[in-house]
Amino acid sequence: MIMENQRNSVFSSAMSYGLYLGLALILSQVIFYVSGNPFSQIGGYISYAIILGGIAWGMYLFREKSGAEGMPYGRALGLGTAQAFFASILLGFFIFILYKFIDSGLMDKYFIFMEQKSLESGMSEDKVEATMDFMKKFTSPLTMGLSTVFSLTLIGFIFSLILAIFFKRNPEDPFGEVVNEEEQN
Numbered sequence: 001m002i003m004e005n006q007r008n009s010v011f012s013s014a015m016s017y018g019l020y021l022g023l024a025l026i027l028s029q030v031i032f033y034v035s036g037n038p039f040s041q042i043g044g045y046i047s048y049a050i051i052l053g054g055i056a057w058g059m060y061l062f063r064e065k066s067g068a069e070g071m072p073y074g075r076a077l078g079l080g081t082a083q084a085f086f087a088s089i090l091l092g093f094f095i096f097i098l099y100k101f102i103d104s105g106l107m108d109k110y111f112i113f114m115e116q117k118s119l120e121s122g123m124s125e126d127k128v129e130a131t132m133d134f135m136k137k138f139t140s141p142l143t144m145g146l147s148t149v150f151s152l153t154l155i156g157f158i159f160s161l162i163l164a165i166f167f168k169r170n171p172e173d174p175f176g177e178v179v180n181e182e183e184q185n
Helices: 002-033 040-071 073-102 105-120 125-138 141-167 178-184
Strands: none
Touching: 002 040, 002 073, 040 073, 040 141, 073 105, 073 141, 105 125
16 A cells, blocks of 8 residues: 555656656757757757756655655656656657657758768768668658657666665655554554
């Protein structure tokens, strides 16, 4: 009973915090899109900072809400990863809508951008052309959205592995759960 309430609490908190994180990431994407820099490297760094800050904020709020129950490492890791997953669903859906309906020419701009970056990195023109042909076959608004879900969840998991170390809090009474279950019987 207690474990089920904790799971529901982590799940609902992760959904709420993930909503805020997802909206912050979408806002960041919109700002860089409107400014004419949708593929900006600085935008990527800002997104990482938003993810890191959003997960840390969610862990902090959940830990403070938990009180005497504490927040073990595993719960903190699960919260952060779930939060990133829910945020990634929102952002992935936004990316799909952006590339499919709002600016269908953005995919072509993305390919041009990737081609320029590949040439600047020193790849031969033949390799760049082969890579771009491959990318054009397998990259669509749907795959961009789905890869956003996967990559953001993975990044959130990695950040959560680290952040959970700092936000974990052991329960004040580690045997309280066992005693409470025995008292109920």
